[in-house]
Amino acid sequence: MNPIRQTSSLAITSLVAGILGWSLVPFLGTVVAIVTGHMARKEIRNSAGHLDGDGLAIGGLVLGWLAVATWLVGVLVLFLFLGGVAWLVSLG
Template sequence: MSVQRWGDQDPQRQPAWAPAPQAVGQVGMRAGHADRDRTIDVLKAAFAEGRLSAQEYEQRHEAAAAAQTYGQLATLVADLPSGPMPAPLQAAQPVPATFLVPPPMPQARPTSALAVVSLVCSLTGFLMLPVVPAVITGHLARQQIRERNLDGDWAAVLGLVLGYLGGAFWLLLFLLAVA
């Protein structure tokens, strides 16, 4: 008994899982390796859940590996759920949710320059006496960060803490020198 392959089938006799060709937009769009991998993941899940026989899984797996377009991949998983709970059927969706591009990553917020100045001044405050500018720019930076939705609050807080510690250090040295 020979196993029929996806491409070797009689065009008049298609498998039960292969829906009739439809005029759906973007079915001719080229598919990439990641798209094929997602399709194979859906097939693996369907096989593990008992929705596909071993022969059906093997045929569809080979067809997914050789598929060139979204339409070919969509045909392979059209009768299978793509998640834990299948969504109700909708009017011809151009691209199945399995193949949609993920949304873009959010852009990073700019860092407050005053926060960086506060941090630098406080770090050098133990060598010289720029602890006063460190504390002033730290407070200004925290206010600016709240008003303008900037990043760098950690630098402003660290600049304030080190600035106050540096001020206490210099004050203690001054009091010991006077005494």
């Protein structure tokens, strides 16, 4: 008889926060997705097969880390653009 596996609430929270990090609450959702995603994966590993939801936790982590990477690229592009504009202004 197979034991009933319950989905980790932290994994669900991670995925929902990851989605919210891309839409309604960018910074807070991203941080919550990353933190709860790592916590959920540890909880699932330590549950001895009683908890499920590793895919949900990974989905939240991927969404969270992609949001961080997008923010970093955006800030880099902004600084490069403003640096280029300042350089052009200093020439003329």
